[in-house]
Amino acid sequence: MGVLGTFGQRARAAAGWFTHPLLPDDLLSTLNPLWSTREPHARVVGLRRETADTTTLMLRTGRSWPVHRPGQFVGVGVRIDGVWHWRTYSATSRPEEPLLAITVTALPRGAVSGVLAHGTPVGALLRIGPPAGEFVLPQPVPEKLLFVTAGSGITPVMAMLRDLAANRPEALAGAVLVHCDRTPTDVVFGPQLRALADSSGLRLVERHTAVSGRLTPEELTDAVPDWPAREAWACGPAGLLDDLAAHWARHGAPESLHVERFTPPATVADGAPGGRVTFTTSGITTDTAPGTPLLAAGEAAGALLPNGCRMGICHTCVGRLRTGAVRDLRTGDLHDIPGEPVRTCVSGAAGDVEIEL
Amino acid sequence: MAIPTFTPSTKPSAAAHLSDEQIEELGAELDAIRAEIVDSLGEADARYIHRVIAVQRGLEVAGRGVLIFSLFPPAWIAGTAALSAAKILDNMEIGHNVLHGQWDWMRDPRIHSTTWEWDHATPAKSWKKSHNYEHHTFTNVRGKDRDLGYSVMRITPEQEWKPADLIQPLTNIGLSLIFEWGIALYDLEVDRVKEGSKSKEQLKEDLKGLWRKARRHLAKDYVLFPALSGPGFLHTAAANLTANVVRNVWSHAVIFCGHFPDGTETFEEERLEGETKGQWYVRQMLGSANLSGGRLFHIMTGNLSHQIEHHLFPDIPSNRYAEIAPRVREICERYGLPYTTGPLPKQYAKVVRKIVRLAFPGGGEKPADVRQLPARRQANGTPIRLAG
Numbered sequence: 001m002g003v004l005g006t007f008g009q010r011a012r013a014a015a016g017w018f019t020h021p022l023l024p025d026d027l028l029s030t031l032n033p034l035w036s037t038r039e040p041h042a043r044v045v046g047l048r049r050e051t052a053d054t055t056t057l058m059l060r061t062g063r064s065w066p067v068h069r070p071g072q073f074v075g076v077g078v079r080i081d082g083v084w085h086w087r088t089y090s091a092t093s094r095p096e097e098p099l100l101a102i103t104v105t106a107l108p109r110g111a112v113s114g115v116l117a118h119g120t121p122v123g124a125l126l127r128i129g130p131p132a133g134e135f136v137l138p139q140p141v142p143e144k145l146l147f148v149t150a151g152s153g154i155t156p157v158m159a160m161l162r163d164l165a166a167n168r169p170e171a172l173a174g175a176v177l178v179h180c181d182r183t184p185t186d187v188v189f190g191p192q193l194r195a196l197a198d199s200s201g202l203r204l205v206e207r208h209t210a211v212s213g214r215l216t217p218e219e220l221t222d223a224v225p226d227w228p229a230r231e232a233w234a235c236g237p238a239g240l241l242d243d244l245a246a247h248w249a250r251h252g253a254p255e256s257l258h259v260e261r262f263t264p265p266a267t268v269a270d271g272a273p274g275g276r277v278t279f280t281t282s283g284i285t286t287d288t289a290p291g292t293p294l295l296a297a298g299e300a301a302g303a304l305l306p307n308g309c310r311m312g313i314c315h316t317c318v319g320r321l322r323t324g325a326v327r328d329l330r331t332g333d334l335h336d337i338p339g340e341p342v343r344t345c346v347s348g349a350a351g352d353v354e355i356e357l
Numbered sequence: 358m359a360i361p362t363f364t365p366s367t368k369p370s371a372a373a374h375l376s377d378e379q380i381e382e383l384g385a386e387l388d389a390i391r392a393e394i395v396d397s398l399g400e401a402d403a404r405y406i407h408r409v410i411a412v413q414r415g416l417e418v419a420g421r422g423v424l425i426f427s428l429f430p431p432a433w434i435a436g437t438a439a440l441s442a443a444k445i446l447d448n449m450e451i452g453h454n455v456l457h458g459q460w461d462w463m464r465d466p467r468i469h470s471t472t473w474e475w476d477h478a479t480p481a482k483s484w485k486k487s488h489n490y491e492h493h494t495f496t497n498v499r500g501k502d503r504d505l506g507y508s509v510m511r512i513t514p515e516q517e518w519k520p521a522d523l524i525q526p527l528t529n530i531g532l533s534l535i536f537e538w539g540i541a542l543y544d545l546e547v548d549r550v551k552e553g554s555k556s557k558e559q560l561k562e563d564l565k566g567l568w569r570k571a572r573r574h575l576a577k578d579y580v581l582f583p584a585l586s587g588p589g590f591l592h593t594a595a596a597n598l599t600a601n602v603v604r605n606v607w608s609h610a611v612i613f614c615g616h617f618p619d620g621t622e623t624f625e626e627e628r629l630e631g632e633t634k635g636q637w638y639v640r641q642m643l644g645s646a647n648l649s650g651g652r653l654f655h656i657m658t659g660n661l662s663h664q665i666e667h668h669l670f671p672d673i674p675s676n677r678y679a680e681i682a683p684r685v686r687e688i689c690e691r692y693g694l695p696y697t698t699g700p701l702p703k704q705y706a707k708v709v710r711k712i713v714r715l716a717f718p719g720g721g722e723k724p725a726d727v728r729q730l731p732a733r734r735q736a737n738g739t740p741i742r743l744a745g
Contacts, residue, residue: 017573017576017577017581018577018581018582020573020574020577021474021475021476021570021573021574022414022474026414026467027414027418029467030410030411030414039466039467079400079403079463081398081399081400082398082399082400082401082402082403082404082462082463083403083462083463083464084463084464084465085464281471282471299464302458302461302462304461304464304466304469304471304472
C-alpha cells in the first residue's frame with residue numbers, strides 16, 4: 001500500500017503537469033462525477049418510502065469513499081435551483097452493504113429536507129462528505145445495551161441494530177430499544193423494528209406520544225428497571241436528551257450515556273447581537289443578524305466556507321478568530337481570544353468580528 | 358513603462374445634459390434590473406456553465422489528443438482549431454467570468470472565484486486584483502484605470518504625446534500576438550514600483566507567483582504535449598503556439614473593442630470624489646462599447662460583446678447579459694445617452710484608426726464650447742460597492 005500510495009501520488013503529480021491549470025480530478029469528474037476524490041459524489045439508485053414524510057435514499061458512492069461506522073453521519077449536498085445546500089444525515093445501512101442508505105425526514109418548512117425526501121428522483125446526483133461522528137458502539141460491544149430514540153433519532157441507531165443483527169446477534173438478544181413517535185404509523189422503520197424484535201430477542205418498547213405524551217426519565221426507568229447496568233445510546237429532540245442527561249447525572253453513571261444531538265442548535269439570540277463579519281481569506285464582509293450563525297451569513301454573502309454537520313458536532317467549519325468576539329449560539333458562551341478556533345456553524349457575531357477563513 | 362500624464366478634456370460628456378435627479382433615477386432603474394436578474398438565477402444557469410465547461414474540456418482533450426498525430430496535416434489543422442477554441446472558451450466565457458464571482462452564488466467549490474485557475478499566463482489572483490478591482494472600479498478614469506492603453510499606448514487624446522508613441526501601431530500588433538504575456542507583465546505593475554507605490558518585495562513575491570504558474574504553463578504547451586507526439590514534437594509545439602496566438606489575437610481584439618472605440622469616453626480623476634452609484638453607472642455605460650453578433654459569437658467573446666452590461670453588473674452571470682441588453686439600451690435611449698455597438702471588424706477598425714491617429718500629437722476635439730460635466734456633485738447616494 002505504501003509503495004502503491006507513493007506511486008499513485010507521483011502519477012497524479014505527473015498527470016497534473018499535463019492537466020494544468022486543472023487537476024486530473026477535474027477532468028475525471030467532468031466525465032463521471034463519481035470518479036472524483038476531491039468532491040465525492042453519490043448517485044441515487046433507489047428510494048424507499050418509510051413513512052409519509054420520511055424517505056430512505058439508496059446511494060451508489062465512488063470507490064474512494066471511506067466506509068462509515070454504524071451510527072455515524074455524512075454530509076449530503078444537494079443542488080436546488082443551481083445552489084448547493086448541505087445537510088447532515090445518519091447512514092442507516094450496514095458498512096458492508098454495497099449501497100449507502102441515508103434516511104431523511106422532511107421537516108416542516110425544511111427546504112432541503114423536503115427536496116431530499118420528496119423531490120429527489122432515482123438517478124439524481126448528490127455530493128457527500130466523509131462519514132463522521134463519535135456516536136458509535138465501542139469494540140468489543142458492551143454486553144447490555146439500551147437505546148433510547150425519538151422520531152428521526154432512530155436513524156443512527158438503526159445502522160447499529162442492523163450491524164448487530166448481522167454481525168453480533170448475541171449482543172442484540174438482550175438489548176432494549178425504547179422508541180418514541182407520535183403514532184404507530186409515524187414510526188420510521190416501524191415494520192423492520194417490529195420484525196427485528198420478533199426474530200432477534202431485542203426488546204422493543206414503542207411509545208406513542210400522541211396517546212401517552214412525552215417520555216419522562218421516570219417512565220423510562222420503570223420500563224427498563226435494569227437501566228443502570230446498561231450502556232445507553234440516545235438520539236432525539238434536545239428536550240428528551242437534556243432530561244436523560246440530567247437523570248443519568250443524578251442517578252447513574254453519566255459516562256455510560258452517549259447522546260447524539262441531531263437537531264440544529266436552538267439559538268440563544270440575546271447573547272449574539274450580530275455585527276459585521278469579515279472572512280479574511282476571501283475578503284468578504286457581511287452584516288449578520290442577531291442569532292445568525294457566521295457560516296450561514298457568510299454563505300449568503302457568497303463566501304465559500306468549509307462546512308460539515310452544521311450543528312457544532314464535526315469541527316469541519318472551524319476558523320480562527322482574528323479580532324472581535326463571537327458567541328456560541330447553543331450555550332451562550334462568549335469567545336474573544338484572538339487565535340481561538342471558532343465553529344462558524346454554531347457561532348454568532350457579538351459585534352464586529354474577523355474570521356480567518 | 359512610463360507613467361502617463363494627462364491634460365484636461367476638451368470635449369463635453371455625453372451625459373452633460375442629465376440632472377442629478379435623472380442620474381439617480383437611472384441608477385435606481387438599473388438596480389431594479391439587477392435585483393430582478395439575481396432573484397431569477399437558478400438551475401438553468403447552473404446547467405449552462407456546467408455545459409460550457411464540459412464542452413471546453415472536451416475540445417481541449419480532443420484537440421490535444423488529435424495533435425499527438427500532428428505530423429499528419431489534417432490532424433494538425435483540426436487539433437489546432439479545437440485547441441484554439443478551447444483556450445478562447447477557457448479564458449473568455451469561463452475564466453474571466455468565474456473569476457468575477459459570477460458563479461459564486463452556486464456555492465460550488467469547483468466553480469468559484471476563490472478556487473478557479475485558468476489557462477492564462479497571469480495567475481488568477483493577480484488578475485482579480487488588477488482587473489476586478491482596479492479596472493472595474495476606476496473604468497476609463499485617466500490616471501487611475503491602468504487598462505487605458507495598458508501603460509504602453511496613448512489611447513485617449515488627453516494623454517500627453519511622447520515621441521515614443523510614434524511606434525504604437527506596431528506596439529499594438531506585437532501586444533496582440535503576445536497578449537496573455539503582456540497582461541502577465543502588466544499585472545506585475547513595474548511602473549508602480551518605479552513610482553514608489555509598490556514595494557520591491559511585493560514585486561519579487563509577484564514574480565515568484567508568476568514563475569510558479571508560467572513554468573507549468575510553458576512546460577505543458579512546449580515540452581510535455583510535444584514530447585507525446587514523438588517525431589512530431591516540433592509540429593505539436595507549433596500547433597500549441599498557434600492556438601495560443603489565435604487566443605491572444607482574439608481576446609486582444611475583443612477587449613480593445615470594449616473601451617477604446619469612438620463613442621467611449623474617458624474621465625478625470627476628480628470625478629471619483631463623492632461619486633454616487635448612479636454616476637458610477639453612467640461612467641460605466643459611457644466608458645464601454647458592445648459588439649453585435651450571434652449567439653456563438655457572444656459565447657466566444659465571453660459575452661464581453663455585452664461590455665456595457667458587463668460593466669454595469671460585473672458579477673451577474675454572463676449568460677444573462679443578452680436578455681439585459683435591450684433593456685439597458687432602452688434606458689440609454691430614454692435618457693439620451695449613447696449606446697455604442699457594432700460588428701467586431703467595424704469596431705476594431707475604429708480602435709486601430711484611433712491608435713494610429715494618437716501615435717501623432719493632438720487628436721482631441723477642437724476646444725470649442727467646452728461644457729464639462731457639472732463637477733463635484735454632492736455625495737447623495739450610497740457609496741459604491743463593487744461585487745466580484
